[in-house]
Amino acid sequence: MAVGTVRSSKVSAELENAAPVLSVENLETVFLTSEGAVHAVNGVSFSLQPGELLGIVGESGSGKSVTMMSLLKLLPMPPAEIRSGTVGFDGKDLLQVDQQELRAIRGGDIGFIFQDPMTSLNPVFTVGFQIMEPLRMHLGLNKANARKRAAELLELVGIPSASQRLRDYPHQFSGGMRQRVMIAIALACDPKVLIADEATTALDVTVQAQIIELIKDLREKLGMAIIWITHDLGVVAGIADRVAVMYGGQIVEYASVAELYDDPRHPYTKALLQTLPRHEGDRMERLVSIPGQAPNLSGPLQACPFAPRCESAHDRCRQENPPLFEVSPVQKSRCWLEDQEVVNA
Amino acid sequence: MPETAIAAPEALLRVEDLKIHFPIYDGLFRRKVGDVKAVDGVSFEIKRGETLGLVGESGCGKSTTGRAVLRLYDPTAGAVNFEDRDIASLPANEMRAMRPRMQMIFQDPQASLNPRMTVGAIIAEPLMEHTKMSAGERKDKVAELLDQVGLSRDFINRFPHEFSGGQRQRIGIARALALDPDLIVCDEPIAALDVSIQAQVVNLLEDLQHRLGLTYLFISHDLSMVRHIADRVAVMYLGKIMELAPMGKLFASPRHPYTQALLSAVPVADPKIEANRKRVILTGDVPSPANPPEGCVFCTRCPLAKKTNDKRCFTIPPEWREIEQDQFVACHLAE
Numbered sequence: 001m002a003v004g005t006v007r008s009s010k011v012s013a014e015l016e017n018a019a020p021v022l023s024v025e026n027l028e029t030v031f032l033t034s035e036g037a038v039h040a041v042n043g044v045s046f047s048l049q050p051g052e053l054l055g056i057v058g059e060s061g062s063g064k065s066v067t068m069m070s071l072l073k074l075l076p077m078p079p080a081e082i083r084s085g086t087v088g089f090d091g092k093d094l095l096q097v098d099q100q101e102l103r104a105i106r107g108g109d110i111g112f113i114f115q116d117p118m119t120s121l122n123p124v125f126t127v128g129f130q131i132m133e134p135l136r137m138h139l140g141l142n143k144a145n146a147r148k149r150a151a152e153l154l155e156l157v158g159i160p161s162a163s164q165r166l167r168d169y170p171h172q173f174s175g176g177m178r179q180r181v182m183i184a185i186a187l188a189c190d191p192k193v194l195i196a197d198e199a200t201t202a203l204d205v206t207v208q209a210q211i212i213e214l215i216k217d218l219r220e221k222l223g224m225a226i227i228w229i230t231h232d233l234g235v236v237a238g239i240a241d242r243v244a245v246m247y248g249g250q251i252v253e254y255a256s257v258a259e260l261y262d263d264p265r266h267p268y269t270k271a272l273l274q275t276l277p278r279h280e281g282d283r284m285e286r287l288v289s290i291p292g293q294a295p296n297l298s299g300p301l302q303a304c305p306f307a308p309r310c311e312s313a314h315d316r317c318r319q320e321n322p323p324l325f326e327v328s329p330v331q332k333s334r335c336w337l338e339d340q341e342v343v344n345a
Numbered sequence: 346m347p348e349t350a351i352a353a354p355e356a357l358l359r360v361e362d363l364k365i366h367f368p369i370y371d372g373l374f375r376r377k378v379g380d381v382k383a384v385d386g387v388s389f390e391i392k393r394g395e396t397l398g399l400v401g402e403s404g405c406g407k408s409t410t411g412r413a414v415l416r417l418y419d420p421t422a423g424a425v426n427f428e429d430r431d432i433a434s435l436p437a438n439e440m441r442a443m444r445p446r447m448q449m450i451f452q453d454p455q456a457s458l459n460p461r462m463t464v465g466a467i468i469a470e471p472l473m474e475h476t477k478m479s480a481g482e483r484k485d486k487v488a489e490l491l492d493q494v495g496l497s498r499d500f501i502n503r504f505p506h507e508f509s510g511g512q513r514q515r516i517g518i519a520r521a522l523a524l525d526p527d528l529i530v531c532d533e534p535i536a537a538l539d540v541s542i543q544a545q546v547v548n549l550l551e552d553l554q555h556r557l558g559l560t561y562l563f564i565s566h567d568l569s570m571v572r573h574i575a576d577r578v579a580v581m582y583l584g585k586i587m588e589l590a591p592m593g594k595l596f597a598s599p600r601h602p603y604t605q606a607l608l609s610a611v612p613v614a615d616p617k618i619e620a621n622r623k624r625v626i627l628t629g630d631v632p633s634p635a636n637p638p639e640g641c642v643f644c645t646r647c648p649l650a651k652k653t654n655d656k657r658c659f660t661i662p663p664e665w666r667e668i669e670q671d672q673f674v675a676c677h678l679a680e
């Protein structure tokens with residue numbers, strides 16, 4: 001495995017200055033269901049630099065998946081409604097382009113992998129057919145060339161006897177191998193951006209380690225930018241350049257990986273890191289837990305959604321939702337504690 | 346504190362060479378064509394008041410072992426001694442009397458709680474089945490159990506779907522405690538919960554253990570949580586235990602090549618450590634438990650066997666040996 005140093009904040013600052021491949025501004029998505037509204041995504045903005053790996057972490061329900069589904073317009077509408085936002089990609093706003101163009105981009109220039117390969121792969125088609133389809137559709141390859149490229153792709157993701165295995169069905173692969181097939185499909189058209197949503201969550205740690213090594217390796221070879229979504233702070237520590245921490249449908253902290261773990265600023269990030277058991281040395285007497293439960297998203301945010309669980313909450317936190325304050329060129333925190341007025345008071 | 350907790354540490358549970366094989370039948374004539382060797386010769390003991398962690402990748406036989414301990418399966422071979430009585434061969438009526446003393450907490454609190462029953466009824470059900478308590482006594486006991494697991498008494502008449510995952514797990518724990526058990530098999534009790542909620546549930550389990558002198562078999566694939574909660578840890582692979590050691594030794598100096606690989610795969614939430622991590626990446630897949638490899642079951646993926654090409658690994662099942670005080674491995678080459 002590549003032994004490297006942690007990417008320094010300088011690198012991240014430089015990343016910031018390049019022209020982004022993807023830039024999301026003020027995305028807002030609401031579900032209007034018979035049981036009421038769910039304000040799932042509440043003004044999410046981030047950008048992805050060429051070749052960057054952005055980690056998105058947060059507990060379940062924090063809006064990670066809905067953010068990604070929104071920007072690819074993969075949500076059922078209704079009940080979903082994208083209330084605002086722009087998604088800049090390749091000089092266009094993906095929220096404005098027509099379905100046909102969007103279909104060409106999805107699985108073409110933007111590849112994606114979701115959590116459960118068993119539900120994403122179609123059980124009645126061979127794996128070969130499912131890799132060849134995007135090649136024929138997006139790249140217009142003929143059957144023979146598509147088959148050749150499909151075999152190359154399976155080999156690239158480390159599946160032994162690749163050309164024979166094209167004839168096999170998904171159930172003939174193990175969980176880890178199916179996830180490799182999903183990665184092969186996502187990479188088929190040489191995407192500029194790869195979105196992986198909990199791509200290793202359902203896998204055992206040993207298989208997760210294989211997949212992560214594979215992703216690191218592919219990144220080096222192919223150079224695409226990656227959004228890696230997970231609830232596992234450990235996984236992100238090992239692969240990300242920058243990290244966005246989500247809570248209540250917002251990014252609450254956005255920082256280079258070194259800063260986030262070294263000097264977390266948002267109370268939620270701090271709390272999350274503190275709940276983890278120690279990995280070496282003496283055990284803790286008791287685990288630190290975050291009291292309370294996930295926030296209620298039935299209305300627009302009127303206050304900091306973390307306030308009911310936050311040790312540092314004060315009156316203002318319960319009255320007004322904080323903006324994302326810039327703590328340093330490589331770190332932002334959505335917390336009133338960062339407001340200069342508060343600091344000075 | 347109950348007397349049980351003060352008694353000298355003796356083995357509450359002794360599992361000896363346990364085997365659970367599930368028959369495989371061929372489709373048409375329902376002829377038996379083989380066995381899934383889910384658990385294939387497992388031995389361990391758990392002392393009173395102790396927590397034994399049981400780890401390993403999915404499909405290695407952890408749940409089957411846990412269920413066999415409660416005799417939810419009849420063993421193919423071997424013994425499960427609970428206080429020196431082999432419950433695997435106990436007649437039904439005696440087993441019934443034994444049941445209250447061993448309980449289980451499941452991974453998915455959603456699936457293990459009857460959605461049509463109120464919280465009160467769910468927790469009281471074992472009391473109805475196994476005790477002669479009056480309705481009033483049951484109501485008091487349920488209220489006391491809710492207190493113990495940190496749930497409000499007002500929840501008695503609510504239904505499981507009204508609760509969050511963490512709260513539902515507390516309901517499951519209250520139900521498991523109803524009959525004052527000695528042993529609780531916790532099968533992935535936090536796997537379905539968010540990190541911030543996991544800590545709440547683990548703290549509760551530890552508090553209850555101290556207060557009630559409980560003994561836990563704690564099954565989990567989350568090695569860092571097992572490191573936090575377990576006194577000793579058993580590592581399973583393909584139906585067998587590969588290594589068993591006190592927590593400190595297992596994590597600081599794992600001896601079995603599988604344990605070493607497993608621990609090296611666990612991500613650490615620290616970019617500086619991750620950047621310099623040397624991982625043992627296992628190649629290939631876990632073989633089928635219907636057709637395990639000859640010799641050592643780990644030999645097809647073992648880095649040490651690959652490196653040395655030692656014949657024994659591929660032909661002779663390794664013996665269970667004490668490589669260091671209290672640290673046991675099943676490996677020809679570990680040192």
Ligand SMILES: Nc1ncnc2c1ncn2[C@@H]1O[C@H](COP(=O)(O)OP(=O)(O)O)[C@@H](O)[C@H]1O
Pocket residue numbers: 031033038039040058059060061062063064065066067079297
């Ligand atoms: N189809 C849907 N209908 C209604 N609510 C939904 C739907 N999909 C997601 N949500 C809600 O949106 C919120 C964010 O969900 P999600 O993005 O899936 O979270 P994450 O991926 O971070 O776990 C949650 O409260 C979830 O319940």
Ligand SMILES: Nc1ncnc2c1ncn2[C@@H]1O[C@H](COP(=O)(O)OP(=O)(O)O)[C@@H](O)[C@H]1O
Pocket residue numbers: 367381382383401402403404405406407408409410634
């Ligand atoms: N009732 C059953 N019938 C047949 N095979 C089973 C049964 N229960 C478990 N198995 C098989 O036994 C093996 C061990 O399963 P399990 O104990 O659930 O593993 P774990 O809990 O470690 O994931 C797996 O291969 C599984 O498919």
Ligand code: SF4
Pocket residue numbers: 601602603641642643644645647648649650658663675676677678679
């Ligand atoms: S016995 Fe051989 S194959 Fe098995 S773990 Fe030890 S070295 Fe590896």
Ligand SMILES: [Mg+2]
Pocket residue numbers: 064065066197198
């Ligand atoms: Mg999700």
Ligand SMILES: [Mg+2]
Pocket residue numbers: 407408409
């Ligand atoms: Mg299991």
